[in-house]
Amino acid sequence: MSAPTDPTAPAPSSGTAAPEQHLAGDVPAPEAGPAAREAPLTRGRYRSGGPGHLLELRVDVDGVRPQHRVSGDFFTTAGETVSYTGSFVVDSPAVDVSGGQVVITGTGAFTFTAAASQVRVSIPLRPAPEPPGEATVRFSTPGGRPGAAYLCPFVSPYFRSVLLEQDSVAGTVPFTSYDTASLPGPAAVPPRELTVVRAYAEAGIELQLSAAADVIAADAAGTDLVWDDAELHNAMVRHFSLHADAPQWRVWMLLASAHVGGYRGIMFDYGDACQRQGAAVFHDAVKGSTPQALRAQLRTYVHELGHAFNLLHSWQKNLADPPRPLGPNHGFGDLSWMNYVQHYRPLSGAGGEAAYWAAFPFQFTDDELVHLRHGHHRDVVMGANPFGRGAAEISPELFDEPVEDRSGLALELRAKDAFEFGEPVVVELKLRTTDLRGRTTHGHLHPATDFTHVAITRPSGRTVLYRPVMRHCVDDTADTAEVRLDADDPAIYRSAYIGHGADGHYFAEPGEYRVRAQYLAADGSRIVSPVLSVRVRHPVARADQEVAELMLGEQAGALLSLLGSDSPALAAGNDALCEVITRYGGHPLAVYARMVRGVNAERGFKDLAADARRLTVRPPDAEESIRQLSAVAEASAGDGGVDNITLNMVMRRLASAQAKQGDLERASGTLDRMVRTFEAKRLRPAVLERIRRQAEAAREDLAAEAGLREREPDGPVSGPVSGPRPTG
Template sequence: MGFLRFKTTGYNWVQTYPAGGEWRLLFGRSKEGALISEQRLVSQEWLTTIVPKLVNAQRLYESDCALLLSRPGESLQSLFFRGDSYQWFDWEQGRTVSEGPWAGLGNWGSALPAGWRSQIDALFPAPDAADGARQTYFFKGGRVLTLNWSTGVVREALITEGPDASGSAGWAQLPEEFRQNLDHVAAYKAAADGTRQSLLVKGTQGVLLNWKTGVLASGALDRLGIPGLVALPERFRTPYRPVTGRWTGAVGNQRIELRVDLEGERALGIVSGDLFTGDTWTDSFRTSGALIVTPSVNSFTLIQSGLSWANNSPLTELFLTLPRTAVTSPEGSNASLILAPPGAGQQLNLGCYYAGPTLRSVELETDALEGTQVFQQYDTSRGAFVPPGYRNRVLTLASAFAEAGVELKNAGRANVVADTSGADLRWSEAELHAAMEANFSLHRDTEQWKIWNFVATYSSLHDSVAGLMFDQTGRQRQGVVIFHNALRDYNCLGTAMELFTYVHEVGHVFNMLHSWEKNLAKPPSPLGPNNGFGDISWMNYPALYANGNRAGGQHYWQDFPYCFSDDELRHLRHGYYRHIVPGGDNALTNAALDLSATAQAFTLPSAGEDPGLALSLGGKRAFGYGEPVMAELRLTRTGVTGDVAVAASIGPKGERTTIVITDPYGRTRAFRPITRACTGHGDTERTVTLTETSPAVYETAYLGYGSEGLYFAEPGTYQVTAVHTGLDGARTVSPTRTLRIRTPLDRADQEVGELLTGDDQGTLLAFLGSDAPPPHHRQRRTPRDQRTPQRPPTRRLRPPRPRRECRTPLPDHRRRPTSDPPTRHHHIRHPTHRSHQHLPHRPEHRPRQPHPECSPAPPRDRPRQSRRPRTRRRGP
C-alpha cells in the first residue's frame, strides 16, 4: 500500500501557486499542467513550459500528491509523493533539496500512528507552531490529524470538528458526502477578515469552505462560482474509470480471473488472480510486497518480483498494464498481463477485460420457514452505541460485504418453506443438511460461488443459538442458517446483533476464522491486538472484546465501525481460490497447528500466571481398530487461587478447548469437530464456579471423526494434548496422553473395523445418530423461478455428509430439546452448546445479562423436553 491512496480524478495533484497577491491553483496531470487564477485559465501546457525549472523534478510527473512547504521569506518549495517515497523540490532554484522514503521526513516515521502510515487521502499545510516548527494536516477517511514535525501528533479529530481546536466551526456544516474520503484539499484565498478558506474536492464535486462560518458554495467544480474553475480544461474535470475490480481473460483453454485493488475504500495495493484450465482451477497468485506503480495519462503500469503462488509456480514476475480511460469514453480497452519467470524462460501473456468493480462476485439464495422474517437492513444511527468518528449508514448483508469488495448477488426472492419441525420447532444438524439438499436450487457438490442462507426457528443445540455455518464431508462451506425465533426471543430483531449474526456466519462460509483463532491456521495468520481479542471486526465476539481498558460487549459496540479487519480484507479479496470459494477447501482448511503454532499454543503459564486450574484427559488408552475413540476432559480447581469461575462447556465443540493429535508418523493437527459452536463469551457465556465441594467439571468428547475426516485411521500410537483458555484468557495445558490403536488380529477383525471407519459411520457417531430422510426423499429442486415451496422431509435414516458448524450466540442460555424436520441451515449459536456425550445432571441455571444491543424478552411457554443430557459436575 502506498503512502497516498490512488484517486480517479482527472489530475494527480493540485496546490496553490503563489503569484504576488493573486490566488492561483496549479493542477498536475502526469506531464501536463493547468494553471488557473480566480478569474481565468492562465496556462494549459506541459508543466515544464508553465514552470521551466520543473525540468529537474522528474518525480513530479508521477506523483500522487503535492504539499506546499513555503513560508514567508522562503523560496517556493513543495513535497511530491509517489508510492512510499518523497521528493523535496525547490521551484525557484530548480533543484531537489532531498528525497527518500516518506518516513525519513522530520519525525513522520516515528510520530505517525499505525493507522496513518498508508492510504492517506490528502495532505494540507498547517500554520507553523509557536516555536517555528513545521506542521501538516493529514486527512484520512472521516478524520484529520495535525502533526508537528518536532513534537509529534498535536490533534486527531473528526473532519466535522475541523483540523484545529479553535477557528474551525465551519467544518461542522460540511455536506454529508464531504465528511470523509476527500480527494484533494487546496487553499482558497482568505476571507476579508483573514479567516482561512479552502477548496475541498471529491470526484467531480467541490466545496468552498470558510473555516469559521461554513460552506460558501458546493456542487460540480464548474458550479462553484469561480470562473477559473469553469475554464479548467474538461479532461482535468472528467474523472477516470476505476481500475480496481475484477478483470478476466483467456488464451486457448487457459482462463484467468484477475483482481486489482488500487483505488477506493480501504484499498490494499494488492493484485491477485486465479488460473483455470477450462473450468478447472489450477493455481492462484498474489503480490506479496509493495507494488511498483507508475501512473501516466493513459495507463497504470504495475510491476512486482516475487509473486506468491498456491502451487509454487516459477512465474514470479508480474508486469501489468491497466488502461486509464475517462468515464465519458467508450469501454473496451483491455489490460495486458505478463507472468514470467526470473530471467529468461517461457512466460504467460494474457489480455483481460474489465468485469466489474467488486473483487469477488457470489450468488446468495435465501429460503425462510413460514412465520420467520429475513433480515432487511439496519440503520447504524439507531444503535445505542455509535463509535466516535463513525460514518453512519444503512447497512444490509450485501452492502456490508460490498464495502469489503465482495458482491453478494440475490439469486431471487426468498422462497417460503413449510415448517414440519413439530411442537418444539428445533432443527438438528442432520436436518439442516437435508433441508439444504432439498431446497437449495443452486446446490452442486462442487466448488462454486454460491451460498445458501436459511432462516429457521430454533437450533436443537440450544435456544440461544442465533446462527450457524455448517459443513459436512464432501464439498463444505456452502450455507448458513439464522434462527429467527432465537433472535426474536432475545429482542435482537432489528438491532445490530441481527446484522452481526448474518455477516459473521457468511464470513465463516468464506473460511474466515474467529479473530483469536487465526494463528491456528496453516499458514498461520497474524493475530490482532491482544491476541486477536482486541480486533474490532465482524469475526470477533462482542462480549469477548478486550483492547486495553476497553472490554466487553458495550465497549465493542462503542468502538465497532461495522467492518472487517485489514487481514480479513486480504483474505476476502485476495485469498487463494480454494481457500475461500464455497465448496473449496474444508472449513478451516489447514488450521491444524503447525510446529511453530504448536509451541506457542502449548506454552505453559508462568508461575505468576497460574490460573488455579488443572486440565486432564481421561478414558481408555487402547482401542481396537475401528473402535470409536472417546476421551473425558476434566477441568479441576487446584485451590491455588481459591474458587474459580470456568466455562460450563469445556469440550472441543466449544471455542475454549483445542485438542491436538499427533499421529504415528509425527504429523500434528488440531481436532475439528463436525459441528462447532460460535459460543458467546463474557457476560453471555454460561459459567460454573468450581469450589472445594464441587471442584471439577467434566465433558466427554468423541475424537474419532471430525470435519477433516478420520483422526485415528491407522493402527499405532497417538499423542493427544488439550489446551483450555480460561475466562481470564490464561491457558491451561493437559499432560499429553498416549492412545494406542491396536492392529487387527486377522482379516475378519480388519473387515469389522473397516465397517466403522467410513464417512457415514463417522458422521453417525459424531451426531450420535441421524435424523436424515431416506434417499428417495432427496429431490433436486427445479430452477428457482419455476419452483414452489417444498416441505422438508420428515425423518432421515442415513446420515448427511458431515459438516462443521460455527455459530454465534445470544444472551440467554435456556436449552431446548429438538424434534427435527429435515431442513438445512447455517447458523450462529450461543456459547452454551455442550457435547452430545454430556451426563444427565442438569446444573442450576444461572440467568445471564443480555447483549448490549438486545434486551431479553419474557420466556414463552414452549415444550421443554430435553433430548440431550447435560454436562455434569462432580468431584475428582
Template sequence: MFLRGEQVALVGQQALVSQGPLTQQFGGKLNGLPEPFASCSEAAIMATASDGVRRTVFIAGDMCVDWKHGVGAQYTGLLTGLANFGSHLPAEFRSDVDVLLQRPSVNPVVTLLIKGDRCTSITWGKGATYTGPLSGLPEAGWKKLPADMRGDFDHAVMLPNADGNFQTLFVKGDRAMQFDWIKGPKSIGAYAEVLAGLGALPAEYRRLRLPAAGRFTGTTAAGDSKVELRVDLAGEKPVVSGDFFDLADGVETYATSFILDGGTAVALPATIIGTVTKSDESGPPVQSVEVDKLAPGGIATLTLTGSDGAGPTVYTCDYVSRFLRTIDWEIDYVKDTEPPGQYATTEHQPLPAGLDKKIITVQSAFADAGIELRMAGKPNEVPVSEAGEDRHWSAAELHAAMAGHFSLYRDEPQWKLWNFIADSYINAEGKIDEADGVMFDDTDDVPRQGVATFYNVMKTADTLGTRDELFTYIHEIGHALNLAHSWQKDENIPPSPLGPCKGYGDKSFMNYQQDYREDPAATEGDEALFWKVFTWRFTPDELRHLRHGFYSDVVFGGSDMHTGGAHLADLAPPAPSRSGLRVQLSGREAFSHGEPVTVEIKVSLDGSRPTAQAADDLTPGGGHLSVLVTDPAGQVRPFRPIARPCGGHRAVTLDATTPALYGSAYLGYGAAGFTFPQPGTYRLQARYRAPDGSTVVSPDHSVQINPPADEADRAAGDLLLGDQQGTLLALRGSDAPQLADGNAALDRLIADHPDHPLTVHARLAKGANAGRHFLTLTDDGITVRTADTETSIDQLNAVVETTLDPGTDAGVDNITLNEAMRRLARAHARGGDLKEADAVLDQLVETFRVKDVPGPVLATVNEQAETTRAQLHAQP
C-alpha cells in the same frame, strides 16, 4: 439533487440553487421525513401524484418511503412492497444499484435502474420490459457509449428534452457526460465543461466514487488456461491476486493462485511489479500486471516468465466487475421467521469515529469488503404445517436439510452458499442451545458450504431487527469464507498473528461483541465499549483473506476450516496461562480397528487461586476448545467437527462448590474425514481459551489404534469405517437419504455382529436418532418423522446394559453413558411410561454413586437427572 448524509445540494443547469438539510428543501415540504431516509437516503425517484402534487420515493438500503410533498408518507416499508414497482424488480437490482432514472412520462411511469454496466427498465404496474447490458437498450444512442462511460455511474438525472429526444446527465468520478438517447454522447469532460450548474457544485459533494478495485478475466492465446485477476488499489500499496484454471475439453479445473504485492501506490494506467506469493510451486512466476483503468472497458495484462527466461506467457484480461469476488447466496427460511433486514447507523448516537451515517445490510457489509453477495433468487419460505411446536434443529437435521435442499449444491468448490434460517438449535445432549448460528460442513471433502442462523434465539435475546442480528449473519458467512474467530487466528494453518488483547481487541465481525476488551489485563469483555468503536468493518488481515486469499482457502467447498497449506508444527507454544485453570484429556488409551475414539474433557481449578472464570463451551472446534491431533508420522492438525456453533456459551465461576467442568467429544470423524485412519499411536493435546484470553494447554493424551485382532474384528470394524457411517456417529444418527448406505452398514453391524463390542456404537446412533422426531426439508415444506420410542428403548437399553456389564470392557464413556441414560428416560416418557423413566433416572444417579465419582460430579449428575425428571413430568 446531490445527497451527502442529511445534507443536500440542488443544482440547476446554470448555478447552485440551494444547499442545506434535506428536510428543509422544496419550501419545507419534506419536513417530517423519517429516519433513516432523512439522513441515509441513497437514491430518490421523483414523480407526480394523480392530483398533481409532487411525490418523491426515497430509498435507503432495501427500504423506501413514498413521500407526498407537504402531506407526508404514503408508504413506508420494503422497496419490494412499493405498489406497482417493487414486486417487478429483478433480484440483482434489489441492492447496490448505482443510479435510477425516471423517464419524463406520467403514464406509464418508467424507471431505469443501472448497476455496473447492466440495467433494468421497469414499467410501473406492468413489469420489467428489459434487463441486460446498458448498451442493449433499444434507443440507438446507448450503443454509442464510449468504453469508459458504459456503467459504474455515480449520479444520473434526466435533463429537458432536446430535438424531441431524451437527455440524461451522467456523473462518474470527476467527469460528466451529457447524453442523448438517440444520438449518443453530446459532451464528455469536467463538470463545468458539461454543465455550468454542475460546475457550481460545492467541493464536499464532489467525493469520487470510482472503484478502487476491479476483477478481470482472460485466457492465453492458445485458450488452454484462464486467469481471474483481482486488482486492488484501496490500501497504501497496490495488491494484485489471481487464480489460474486449466481449460481442457470444456472443463475448467483449478490449478494455482498467486498474490503480487506492489511496492508503491500507483495511478492508472500503470505496471505493477512486486513480490509474488504462490499457493504452490507449479507454473512460471508472475512478472508484472499492467492495468489501464478500473472501470468497464478496462484491460489488465498479466505477463508470466519462466524461471529460465522462457516465455513470456501473456493473458489479456477484460474488466468483469468492481467486486473482487461474487457469491450466490441462497436463503431458505422457516415459516414465522424472516430473512435479515437492515440497520441504520442513525439508530445509535454518537456514531463511532470513522462510521458514516449509512444503511447497513448483510450485502452492503460484504460490498464494503469488495465482495458481491448476490441473492440467488427470492428467499424461499418453508411451510411448517407438520412441525408442530417443537422446531428445534439438531446438527443431523441441519446437515440433512443442506444435503437435500440446497438447490445450487454441487460436490465441488464453488462460490455458492446456503443459508437456512431455522428456529433454534438442539445440541448433542438433546438440550436447546443458545447458539445464534452454526457453520456446518457436508461430507465428501466439500466443507464450508452452509450456515444456519437461529431466529428464536435472537428473538428471545431481543436482537431481531437490530445491529446484533445483522452481525450474526455476517459473522457466520465469514466463517464459511474460512475466517476464524478473532481470538483463534493463531490456530490457522499457517498461524496468523493475533490482534490486540490476544485477539479480543479486534474491532471485527469475527469477534464476539460481549468479549471485546481494550485492556490486556481485563478478564471480562465489554459489549457497550465494542459498539462505541466498531465501524462495521473486517480487520485488514481479514480483508486481505477475503479479497486476495488463495482460491481453495476462501471458496466454499475448498480447504478445511482454518487451513491454508502448512501445518501446525509451526505453531509456537502459547505463553503460560495465569487464568487459574487447567485442562485435561482422559479416557481409554487403546482402541480397536474401526472403534470410535471418544475423549473426556475436564476444565478445573489449578490450585493457584480459590475461584476462576471459565467458559462452559467444551466443544472441540467451537469458540474455546481445540484438540490437536499428532499422527504416527508426526503431522499435527486440529480436529474440526462437522458443525461449529457460535455463541451459546456462558461464563461459569469455578470454586469449591463447582471445581470443574466436564465434557465428552467424539473425535473419530469430522470435517476432514476420519481422524485416525491408520493403526499406530496418536497424541492428543487440548488447548482451551480461557475467558481472560490466555490459552491453557493440556498434557498429551496418547491413544493407540490397534489393527484388527481377527477376521471378526476386521469385518465389524469395516462396517464403521465409511464416510457415511462416520457422519452418522458424529451426528448421533440421521434420516438423511444421502446417508442411507451408512445406515444400512450400521444395521448390518447390529444384525451380523450383535455381541461384538463395536456394536454398542451403532446402537447408540440408531437409538438416539430413533428417540427424537426428525425434521426434513422438502419442496412442499417440513415433514416430521415422529419418534420411534420402541426402537429407541431397545437400542439404548442395549447400550446401557453393555456399558454396565462388569464382565466386558465394551461400552461408552461416563459422559456418553449419562447422555444415553437420560435419552432412554425420555424415550420411556414419550411411550407413556413415566414410572420406567423415573427408574432409569434413579439408576443413573446410583450408577455414578457406585463409580465413586467426586462429590461435585455426583451433584451435577443428580441435578441433571432431576432437571430431566421435572421436564418429563411437566409434559402433557
C-alpha cells in the same frame, strides 16, 4: 496443441474476453467517498478471454480501504469445461501513475512453480465515472525474459461475486437492515443503513440474492421447531437447490427457529463437497425489532457467512494453513465481524459487549479483507478447501505449555487405556481450578465450539488438528455461558468423540497416538493439557476386523458424529451400523451402533426435501429407542460400554423415550437408576451432586412435556419444545 502447464510461461496473448455472465440481478457498487468517486479508479476484477489459459485478475491499489495488492487465479479451458490451475498474489507492489495509465509491478507468490514470477500490470486511466480500461498483464523471469501476456477487460468493481440463496422456516422473520445511527457507536465512523449485502459490498464482495429463496412451511413439525446437527446436515445435502459436487461461488443460508444447543448460528463444515456451502442462523436467539436486536441479527448473518468464505474466528487465525497473524490480545482485541462481542478485549481499557459496540466500525479487519479479496481461489470459494485448509500438518509448538501460567485453571484429558481397532475414540475433558478461592470462565469446553482445540499426533509422527463436522458459534452474551469454579464445585467435564470429524477418521490405523488439548479461557489465557497417549489395538479375530471395517466407513463415522440421522445421504452408514447390531450383536463395539440407532429413534426427525419446500417429520420411535438404549445402559453399568458422560446422556434419552410411550413412572425409575449407577462407580461428590440435579431437571422436563402432549388434541401449543437437557 495444448496450453502450457505453466500459465506464466511464454504463450500467445489471449484475446478480448467475452462479457461476464452475471448470476442474478445487479447489486450496487461498493460505497466510496466523494473524493474516491471523482478520481479515476482501477480497483476491481478483470478477466481475460479466448482459448487455453484464462486469468481472473484483482487489482486493489486504490478506492475504498485498498490492501495494496494484485492477485489472480488461472483457469484452463478444454471444450466446454473450465478447470482451476493456480493462483498468485503480489504483496505491496510498486505503483506508478503517469502518462495516462497506472503501472503496477512486483514479484508474485504462486501456488505452483512459476517460470516467470515478475508481474507487470498496466491499466489506462479513464475519467470517472467511466470503467477502467483493459488491463494488460505481462509475466517475466527475474532475469527479464518475457513470459505469458494476458489482455483482461474490466468486469466488476467487486473482487468476487457470490450467489446467496436464503430460505426461512415459516414463523421466522428474515433480517432486512440496520441503521448504524440507531445506537451509539464510534464517532469517526459515518452512519449508514446496512444490509448483509451492503456489509459485504463494503468489503469488496458482491452478494447476489437468488430468486430461489423460499419460505418453508412447518405445519408438520407442530411444536418441534428445534433443530439438531443431524437435521441441519440432512437439510443441507437434500435441500440446497444450488448445491453441486464442485467448488462454486454459491452459498445457502437457512433461517431456522432454534438449535437444540441454543446457538445463534452454525456453519456447515461436513467433510465432503458440501463444506462451507451453507450456514444457518437461529431466529429465536436473535429475534426482535429493537435496534439492539437488528444490530445482533446483522452481525450474526455476516459472521456466519464469513465462515463460508473460510474466515476463522479472530482468535483462531494462527491455526489456519498457512497460519495468519493474530490481532491484538491474541485476536480477542479485533474489531471484526468475526470476533465475539462478549469476548472483546482491547489492549487497554474495559472490554466486553459494551466496549465492542462502542468501537466497532461494522467492517472486517485488513487481514480479513486480504483473505476475502486475494486469498487463493480454492481457499475462498465454497466447496473447495475445507475450513482453515483442513487437517494439514500443524506445528506441535502451537500446543506447548506457556512459560508462565497464573490463570488458576488446569485442563486434563482422559480416555481408556486402549481402544479396539474401529472403536470410537472418546475423550473426557476436565477443566478445574487450581485456585480454590475461585475462578470464573466460560463453559465452552467441547471442541465443537472453537474455544477448545485438540491436536492428534498419529503413529507416523504427523500432527493434525481435529475439526468437528459442525462448527457451533457460541456467540452468547447471556450469563449462562459463565461457570464459577471453586472449592465447592472445582471442575467441569465434557465428553468429546474425536474419532471422526470433517476430515474423516483420525484413528484409522492401529498404533500409538498422542493427543493434546488447548482451552482459551474467558480472559484469553491459553490452558494446555498434558499429552494423553491413546493406543489403538490391532484386531485379533476375523470378526474384529469385519466390525472395524463397518465402523470405519465414512458414513458410519458421520452418524457417530451426528448421533444418528435419517438422511438418505447416510443410508449406507445406517446399513453398516444395522449390520453390526444384527450380525455382531455380542461384539463390544456393537454398543456404539446401538447408541447411535437408539438416540436417533428417540427423537423426531425433520426432513427438508428439495422438491417439497415443506418440512416433514418422522415421529419418534420410542419402542426401537428403548430396545437399543436399554442394551447400551446395561452394557455400560460396569467398566465396559460407553464412557460415563455418554452414559449419562443415554440414560436420560432412554427416560425420554419411555415418557413418550406414556410411561412416566418407568421413565422416573430410569433416572433413579442412573443416579444409582453413578453412585456405584464412586464418582466424586461434586460430580454425583451434579448428576442428581440433572436427573431432577430431566424428571421435571418430562412431566412438563407429558402435560403438553395431553393438551395437543385441543390445539397446538406455541413455542418450541426441547428434549432432555443436554449434558453440554
